[in-house]
Amino acid sequence: MKNFWINFFTRNAGWKLFSLVAAVLLWIAVASEPELSTFISVPVEYKNLSTAMDINSDVVESVFLEVRGSSGELRGLPDTRHRYAVILDMSDVGSGQHTFTIDSSDVRLPRGIRLMRAIPAQVQLNFERTATARVPVDVRFAGSLPPDLQISRIAPEPAVLAIAGPASRVARVASVETDPITLKPEAGTAEYRIDAFINDPRLRFEDSPRVTVKVTVGKK
DSSP: OHHHHHHHHHTTHHHHHHHHHHHHHHHHHHHTSOEEEEEEEEEEEEEOOOTTEEEOSOOOOEEEEEEEEEHHHHHTHHHHGGGOEEEEEOTTOOSEEEEEEOOGGGEEOOTTOEEEEEESSEEEEEEEEEEEEEEEEEOOEESOOOTTEEEEEEEEESSEEEEEEEHHHHHTOOOEEEOOEEOOSSSEEEEEEEEEEOSOTTOEESSOOEEEEEEEEEEO
8 A cells, every 4th residue: 555655656756746836837827917807798688587577668788897807817808708697587576666786696707707896786677567459450651642543442461460568558559550551553452561560669569560451542
């Protein structure tokens, strides 16, 4: 047993000594690097938001973080900062206003980098129950027809579209509008494919907003 330990320490002794010296020199180099601070901009990500809830306020997309670490660690941050983010957990939110205070548990940063503070330090959002509704499609037209022609029939397909979003906003929508259609200046039936639009950024279509509109133009 004694010979085993003697052989263990003496075998390749030169390489082992070299490795030990290199490790000590590396530790000294790292330990002697000055500790610095810097600011980086990172995205704000949201997780675990229930499908039954909607955010009914402006969303914070990014924050500035003051971080601290060795100069060597900070030097590589600009090239890798796309990997880091503030992640807010929304698993327990209900209707109403909620404030999220950003601390180190919410921040994804590389090893050796410490969070000092976030700017802003808090994110406040309003939440509301998600509602859906089916609303009629209002067809709009651009320009005008010749004096001897008039529209005799408008048939959008589908005639109604489903929308979703915060309940109070959904309740205010009476209809959705199409992009303006420029009619052919001639009698007959023509078909136009056009998109509908909701004039509220917090609302969305539950299905495709593409509408096919058949318009019949006749003589006055």
